[in-house]
Amino acid sequence: MSPIHDQSYRHYEGTRQPPGRGWAVIAWTGLAGFLAKRVFLAVMLIAWVPFIVRAVQIYVVTMYPTIGQAAPVNVKMFQDFLEQQGLFVYFVAVYVGAGLIANDRRANALQIYLAKPLLRIEYIGGKLAVLIVYLLEVTLLPGLLLIVLQVMFSGSFEFLRANAFVIPAVTLAALVRVVVASCTMLALSSLSKSGRYVAVMYTGAIFFSSAVFGVLRAITGSTRMAWISITANVEQVTDAIFRQSPRYETPVVVCALVLLGLVVLSISVLERRVRGVEVVE
């Protein structure tokens, strides 16, 4: 009599996808994993509160133009919105990003990942995609939706025609913020086996650099040392993107180069740390 179900080993005769799509598997699994967490959903919901406030502002100003003088709907408003979202970029980056690689290192998962037909860059790309998608959801997505709402409430493209650069500006400013935060966080995550420690390191990097800049500003009375602060660099570059007067004396080019250097340094750290075997020399 044959068994009901053969529980022995069987060879696989189905299809196989060619190598190169592993990053998408990592990204989708990571994205779905966070959607199952209530705390994460709560953070994301709170992150959209400023969007609702701005949407109400746009509606009221469009319906009652006289109020517009107190809270005008202009290019600066979109920049202010993105800067307010910086707080949520921090929270989402810490919640999502701190454990992305650190947890894998704690569980020795890198040797499992990299023994599959998967390049290191695919692994990093998959993890980076998780963080970037969620950070864009609290920056770029609400920013662009606000522009759409402005057009819908006003019933014309007049604002967009007068400020054609606002869509690329919102996009670019959001990308700068997101890419810098994602790369920095992922690099820090690859340096430790503890997500909590990574969160502390990231918080330290953000706030300590700003604190040092604040002290130097108070001592010298000048803002030429703004390049020391990650936040100040992002603000200075955002000012340039939105065609506003720079708020610090440090040249915009210097701030952009510092941010670029931070991203390059992060990629270099990831290249060294994400390996199937850890070599202690």
Added chain:
Amino acid sequence: MNSAVALDHVTVTYGKNAALRDVTASFPKGAVGLLGPNGAGKSTMLKALLGFVAPDGGRLEVLGLNVAERPLDVRARLGYMPETDGHIPGMNAVTFVAYCGRLAGLPKADAIQRAHEVLYYVGLGEARYRNVETYSTGMKQRIKLAQALVHDPDLLFLDEPTNGMDPKGREEILELVRDLAHNKGIDLILSSHLLPDVEYTCDHVVVLDKGAIATSGPIEALKGPAGRIYEVRIKGDLAPFLAALKAAGLESHETDEDVMRVFISGALGAPGDDQRRICELAIASHVQVRHLRPSLPTLEDVFARAVGES
């Protein structure tokens, strides 16, 4: 293609330390044991074959593919069971194994089906919805085997697969390994320092010592008729007896069980000649022979001779 894996003058160094020194070896198809004492370079060899470690020189081939040129194609056909515990955090067994299947290129539905199948095969069917982090040591060994098998590899690398397992679990894992190699047609390389594990599951063996190949070949041939072996236990000062054996051209090595093994090569004389010779040497060395009987060659003898533990 006659061999599953081939190394041609491969050297791997970590800093100033050479883990593999100009190694040239061929692993035939079937089950091959990779033996060696701790630090011999077994894990390094597997990691070099996986592409984790770039060799300083030489050429590595797996299933006829050059590892340096086609690492992804190599890894698509490989299953790797690492020595240390490894899992993806926060996943249950089915999700973890299916995820590994998807990373190896299986479509989602197939990966889930295969995950259930291999989990039953390795004996985790009833525990497959439990979080992997709650598994015992033995279960973690089994899940590592499951994730290595999910994409139906042509070649398996098993790095110390029975580490930390109780005797029953160890026996079951060895049965699975033997079944895969001998009944399921999967070639495998079993890296271990446990000689009985290799002897039970493998047909061939490659012995590494200090980063170089000490010996290799079919186990039966290596154990073969190179001489006669006797188990000897003596009472008295061991050193002069060992010196006498050495002076008489007899090879010997100690075992864990207080019994030494003496190898006698050359033509077989009259019955009892070998025993008489050993006793005469004992008398000359002023020690008493408490135990003397012929023995069969084991893999332990092959290993001891290869790594020079005489």
